[in-house]
Amino acid sequence: MTCELFVSKVIDENNVAAFKEFGIEPESFATPLESSVVKFTLDYAKENGGSAPSYATIVTNFPDFMYVPSVTDSFEYLARKIKEKEGKQRIAELINKELPTLYDSSDSDTVISTLQERLQSIKMGTSVRCQKGINVKESATTFLEEYEKRRKGESFKIWRSKFPSINKAIGGGYISGNVYAWFGRSGRGKSVVTMEDGIESAAQGANVLVWAMEMSRYEWLARAYSSLSARQGLVTAMIDGAKYEAGFENRALLTGNLSPEFEEGLRTFATTLPDTLAGNITLRAVDDADFSVRTIRELEADIRRTKADVVVIDPIYYMDFEANTSRTTGGDVAATSIALRRVAGATGAVIHVITQAEEDASEKTDGIRELKPPKRAEVMKSKAILQDAALLIGVDTLAQEGRGILELGKGRNGGEDTQVEIVFLPNYGIVREFETGQAAAQQFAF
Template sequence: MQYATMLLNKVIEQNDVGALARFNITEADMPTASEKKAYKFIVDYSEANRGQAPSYATVVAEVDGFQDIPQVSDSYEYLSSKIKKYRARLALMNLVSGKFTNDFNAGVDVDKLIDDLISDAQSIKMRTNVLTKVGTDLKRDGASFLDEYLKRKEGKSFKIWRSKFASINDQIGGYMSGNMYTWYGRSGRGKSVFTMEEIIEAAFQGANVLVWSMEMSRFEWMARAYSTISARVSDTVEVIDGVDYEVGFENRLLLTGGLSEGYEQGLRAFIDQLNEILDGNIILRAADDVDFVKRDVCQLEADILQTKADVVLVDPIYLMDYEANTSKVAGGDVANTSKKIRRLAGYTNATIHIITQAEEVRDDTDEEGNRELRAPKRAEIKKTKAVLEDATNTLGIDSLDGRGLIEIGKGRNGGEGTQVEVLYLPNYGIVREMPTGEAAASQFAF
């Protein structure tokens, strides 16, 4: 394999040392000791001589075994591709015959073996990519923009998942594929409930949904989901605080096994019909799942790819296995995790909702000490601001006595400061935007 030597000869002949950086060719890509030494000499010479390449004679004199191959006509792209592919083959061979085989013979758990193999193989692929172009040229790449525009128009490469709450759709247009959205609220105010409503709404639209529920058990999450899904298709009416509502299965009774015999029959029929009710699907990984041990970004990526998830919920981010704090600053671990999730959304083209906590405050009560409904502000996001900076939108939530509130705290595409008032009766599966105007008046008319 002489492709590395041919590339170095071409660099010398064309006096173009910058080509090495343009095509992401490093010393590690050189397969032999003499080629590594030649690469380093050429780069060091260029840095010391204002970007000039050394002559053939100088390189041959300095590097034993370096071969002079004049008039290399193959393109940089072709030579770089050959070099990178050869390096990838060597790295994969070393991985399979080395680390993977050693771990296999040592009896490492098969799931960990597979996860590590996928991660290591992906790392090899990333390290051996050929960089043929930097960025997008706005003048020359207009055709690619039009191509993407037409694909989005036809719904082929881009998807918007509509919110259950009309005002959010009006303000931000729904949740876009490839973006990350951050939800935050103080403890016990309904973060899991609000986000559950949104990802179930996406499932009604045909989305493949992946849920990482790291606080709730599988049974608890399913009970809440069955309650809200059934409420959307229910014709059962109950009077709550003097008002008639179409309700779902009561969540508390599902949790305690307290449904009446008639409701139990209805529950069985409801579960049998779920395939017809939901156009999409929901895959749940819950806090008490025995196989839900690894909870880092690498595992999240593997789950997204395996389930082909369109919409993802991470509830909450602070119970993930954080990335290493390479910056050595306070909050650097969760900041690195947030950044990787944001990149993961773009890479997989998934819509990712993450939940975090808001700081407890003392100014949410009136003069008599009664708590008031108030969504937290952006500055109250707890532990790290990375989840704010990395998100397309942040949504603060609160709930109190049958009412809920969503406030768009950050709107990259508008909507900042918009408040959505919500009828909040999650025990009956009812979490929906409050009607306004005539619709509101008619709801309470007798």
């Protein structure tokens, strides 16, 4: 029965890693059914990006297996029960099968030493090794091994931002296993700017997962096509007297109103995209029929299935929140934010989340609005997002003037209060840091 409980919990929590964490293998079980179910689950995960099979798949393949929903016992408790039964089974095999032959063929010293070795092996093989924490005084070897891996870029990854000043301020870019929060008032371009950094990671070879919970699939793709084509400089655009290397006009893509020559260019661009984009982008959009479940558990399954290095969640407050066990205002968002932080650490993904900033009724003077990126105190929905993120990035833009400002708020690795001026012309796929000096002179040359 314990096998059914353990496997059922793995299915419910989509946590195949629990087998490895607690040393549970097909050989841990005495019956062929139990061994086969565990082996099937592990093989399924290898072929499906680490995801567990559904209970329906298990029951279909193993009709005699009894699935038990909503198991509340911990993995550690269940693993101890499994290992206890395994240990007794191995001791019984040792006494009943191995000992008689050993007794008849060996002297007493050999029998005793062999039994001691075999019993110690059984003890080690059936113990639940679940180390909690690390002894810092004895951590030198582990630390230096990790340092060497990091020096070689093997154990973690930095994905550079599209905005050089952000990279400079935070030590090179976005570090795997961290959450980065983008926030701004409604309609100020936070989705566009965050999308640009997601695409930038894909251009560097990352597997990027996008949960677009406000935009339709076509709307998001139109923005992405504008951005990607602008990076290739496929279109030359004159905007307010300045010449830009641009992309396909977003509004024309949305309305299906490109000129014939640009339509031909679009077809060429779209068909060659697999050759020009180094990484991959997996998009799940609000109008996808299979995108009705938006829980933390579903997100982690998607990350593992797509092997995502970078994730964009737009916006976090459209996710299915975790239960508000604290019974406090905003507790559901807080629990979700904490769970996201854990998912980032467990999967090693960079997770970008988007949230709202409080509206500011005083930001206009005489009908004129100046650029004013929101401050950390203006994070809307939950302050837990501020606390759990490695970096907080405020966004404000004046789309009609083609400019904007990004401001770094709380930064775990520095950079707080850094401001980044950007060119903001998303209709042409142009969102980048404002260039100065000679580069700027060349950009605006006629």
